[in-house]
Amino acid sequence: MGGDWPVSIQTMWKSPLPTFSGKSDPNLEAIVDTIAGLKTIGCDILRFAVPDEAAADSLGAIASLSPIPIVADIHFDWRLALRCMEYPIAKIRINPGNIGAPWKTAEVVAKAKDKGIPLRIGVNAGSLPADLRDREDIAAACLAAAEREIAAFEALSFSNIVVSMKLNEPGSVVRANRLFAAKHDYPLHLGVTEAGPLISGIARNTAALVPLLQDGIGATLRVSLSDSMESEVIAAREIITCAGLRTKGVRIVSCPRCGRASFDPHAFLERWSDRLYAMAEPLEVAIMGCIVNGPGEARHADIGITGAGDFVLIFKKGEIARKVLASEADQAFGEELASLIR
DSSP states (O other), rough: OOSSSOOEEEEOOOSOOOOSSSTTOHHHHHHHHHHHHHHEEEEEEEEEEOHHHHHHHHHHHHTOOOSSOOOEEEOHHHHHHHHHSSOOSEEEEGGGGGGGGGHHHHHHHHHHHHHHHOOEEEEEEOOOOOOTOOOOOOHHHHHHHHHHHHHHHHTTTTTOOEEEBBBHHHHHHHHHHHHHHHHHHHHHOOOBBBBSSSHHHHHHHHHHHHHHHTTTTTSSSEOOSSHHHHHHHHHHHHHHHHHHOSSSOOOEOOOOOTTTTTSSSHHHHHHHHHHHOOOSSSEEEEEEESSSTTTTTTTSSSSSEEEETEEEEEEEEEEEEEEGGGGGHHHHHHHHHHHHHH
């Protein structure tokens, strides 16, 4: 990440890790399968909380099998960072300020240097140092906190650093990251902390992250939601697309449904969304409920489907390609989509 690399998408595992009996443990296999599913819809990096040594060992087992880079999120106990770096962990999230004595930071940095593992400094507005948390300018306070942590690493000649400054209010997120980007070249991990449930969380993240991404600020991001990991990944994809930084993959256009609908776009989307989001082709797919919102309003779509009484119409670039019974909708759409990709 950083430099000219594309903005990467992260999410975070949302439950405690079990202890595994070995590489054939069904719980381990299930987690790796879930990670593979996250990768197919656009997840590039996955972070796990590591509260104790058992979790560190479980995460090591996952990292050895994961199809995407795994990050360990560690607070307070520097020994957990050292333990995690015994495994193929891609990055450690840890702050010098909350792991105690400087010699503990030095031990972590020495091993990170030896292993070539980057460290992320994560500053949250809700957990600032005591002398900074009451500052009127919260964005400037976050910048000052980040610079203290950076100085501790730089004093040890360590610069393989990623920085995040997460606040709850979108305007403060924008200001803090702009202040940082104006002074430092370290890659930034973007996000809004405690953003909330699905709808409000996506709105708050969009308000904060699109302006930053359009300014060229941000190397990686997580859309934190009180919702599923899959929702976080898809929301991040859409935010990056809205910022004009993503061209690959499917963009879904769908209508909200109303009393005119003779075809249920919500149910169709529920059946097809995972398959569509797993595709790498840069296609626009329209899923519409009636002829009013069908080929006419969605004529820009590469392929679409809409209701027409007891039938559905499948259209490409606004032109009707097929008319079939509603019961045949999924099969016909799949055939036309495959034909289009070919």
